[in-house]
Every structure is written in structure tokens, then in C-alpha cells.
Amino acid sequence: MKDWSQLGFSEGFNSRLDYIMCYYWMTMGVCWMVMLLCSYFLWVCVGSLNHWPMPEFIRLSMCMHMKNNEKLESSYVLFFIFLGILLATYAYQTLYHVEAPAVSGYAIGVMAIGHQWYWSYEYTMSTSIGYKGEGVGTKIDYESHAVSENPSVELDTSFTGPEVSSEVIVDISSYKTAYTFLRCLARYLYMCCTHPYGPRGMWNIDNDGFFKYIVSVWNGYGLDMGLPFAELESEEKAKVVNYSFYKGSVDNVMSLPYGRPINLSCTSEDVIHGFSVPGLGVKIDCIPGRINATKVLEAKSGVYFGQCHALCGTHHSSMPIRVDLIESQDFSRWFTSSGEQGWLD
Secondary structure, rough: OOOOOOOOOOOOHHHHHHHHHHHHHHHHHHHHHHHHHHHHHHHHHHHOOOOOOOHHHHHHHHHHHHOOOOHHHHHHHHHHHHHHHHHHHHHHHHOOOOOHHOOOOOOOOEEEOOOOOOEEEEEOOOHHHHOOOOOOOOEEEEEEOOOOOOOOOOOOOOOOOOOOOOOOOOOOHHHHHHHHHHHHHHHHHHHHHHOOHHHHHHHOOOOHHEEEEEEEHHOOOOOOOOHHHHHHOOOOOOOOOOHHHHOOOEOOEEEEEEEOOOEEEEEEEEOOOOEEEHHOOOOEEEOOOOOEEEEEEOOOOEEEEEEEEOOOOOOOOHHHEEEEEOOOHHHHHHHHHHHOOOOEO
16 A cells, blocks of 8 residues: 555565566666766757857867767667667566466466446365365355445444534634644644545544544534544444445455465456556456456465556446455355355355
8 A cells, every 4th residue: 555645666565566666666767867868968969059068078079079970879879779678678577477477276266357336256266275165166256345435333432522512612712722723723734635544544643632622623613524433433443444444445355365376367247447456566457358367376464455447437436456365274264154155156
């Protein structure tokens, strides 16, 4: 997941991302070198004709008395040919490692199907992963929908704060009260502009009383902050942990075992979608009537979020992806419980 004001890639969690990031930074270094080199020669040539201040030996040796120089022409042609070969070589290596990693056999096959506007997943699992079900190649399939921004969660109203309702006008005749309110307001606006999740992130930074004082005073003037306390609760206090990630929560996550080879394939039922999980270095186009696949072999557990990267209609932003990488034993239990819930074919 990207940080606020982050430049470049997120932290790499697998060799796939390491290859991509290494090639990206190498390409950026070459581009900067070429740009600086071309800018230097442009400055020398144009500056000599316009009598810009520069060392006299540069003006005399390179511009004023130079009509042609075959060695110079051959040098920069060969130099850029070498750069092109270098970039192409590393590009093919990166592409080969990303698209065709050294994976022999698969324990699980997962098909991600894009719909307007949700995802459905189909699992095909072999007994090599430890599943004790009947037969090889048992399947489950289920749908994954985005969770509403304002879920109905039971709130913890046991906090003690200033009892200010929206019907009461706060008396700010006191300089101290007005000064405190202005400080709180300035802090709130600052956090809205600088924090990645706006005022939601203040819950994990400031203390409860400070933030609830802002909410109470703000509501006391009849102004609605538009943020229910359900969205401001921390993950420890929230009744449903899956709601804790803004715009990335789903009702049914994609669970995968780490340390096991997985064949991830994608397609679409209606329009073109895109299955993208940046934390895993996975980005696959979901095209109707066609199946695109890649190989996944992760060595670490974790929770990774993604999104449909192809503009697919009105609710394109309501197609989040959540991938949980868990141990094989936990995955086997989850697979079995999914079958008991009616997902097993």
C-alpha cells in the first residue's frame, strides 16, 4: 500500500516486484544520463553561437572551428546502440521472470472473473496441499463485493467527552474557548490536507478526547463533518475488522496459501476489467472470451489490496480486491469451511 506523498514504488514483497523495481530505476538512471548529456551539448552548441559565457577552450575546440567530426558522430551512435541493447536485455530478463517464473506444478488454480461491478473467484485445489476432501480437483466458487462506506456497525459510546449536541450553540465569548476551537479547526484542516486518509487518520494519531472535542464543537455550530464514528473507530475497537480499510474492504476475500505455486488466471463476463494487486506485482487484463494467466509463488504471509485498473463503467471504483496469504493448514481449514457454507461444488 502506498504511503502519503510517496514517490516511486511501494516496498517489494517478492522477487517479481524486485525485478520490476530494479529495471525501472535502471531505466530512469539511463534517461536522466541521456537528458543531461544532450542538455550539455545543446548548451555548448547554442551558447557558442550566442556568445554565452563559457570556457574559451570549449568554444574554440567544439563549436567555432568544427565543421564535421566523424569520430564524434560514430561515438554517440555506438553509445546509444549500446544503451538500447542494455535496456532490451534487462527488459527481456524482467519480462521472462515476471511472466514465466520457474514454477513446476501447481497446488491451486484460481480464476478471477470480473463482473459489473464485483469479482467472483473459482478455486481448483489438488490434494497435494493437504486438503482431505473427496477426490482431486475439488472446486469452490464465490463472489466478492465491495463493502459500503458507511456500514452499520455497533458503536462504542462509552467515551466521556464534552456533551455538545447539534442543537446547542457553543458559547465562544471566552477567548480561551475561541482560541482552542481555532486551534482544533486548524489542526483538522491540516490533517485533511496532509494525511493519507484525511480526518480518518487522526483517530490513530491524536487522543480520543482531542478528536471528539473537535467533532462535538463542530456539530455544536450546526455543521456536519460527514464522518460517522463508525468510520473513525480504530481497528481494535471496530466490531468488524474488515471495515478498517477505506475503499478496500470486501465481504469475501481471496485467500491463498504462501509457499505454494498458484496458477492465477483472469477473464471477464461482460466488459474489460483489470485485476491489479500492486503489493504482489500482479496486473492482469480481464478480457471477455479470453483467459490471461500468470504464476504466483509467494514466500511471505500478509494482506494485500488491489483494484480494477480498467475503466469498466459507472461503479468502476467499487471493485476492490483483497488477497490474504495464509499458511497451508489455515487455507485447508478455510477451504473446508467454505464447502460447508455451500460454496463447494
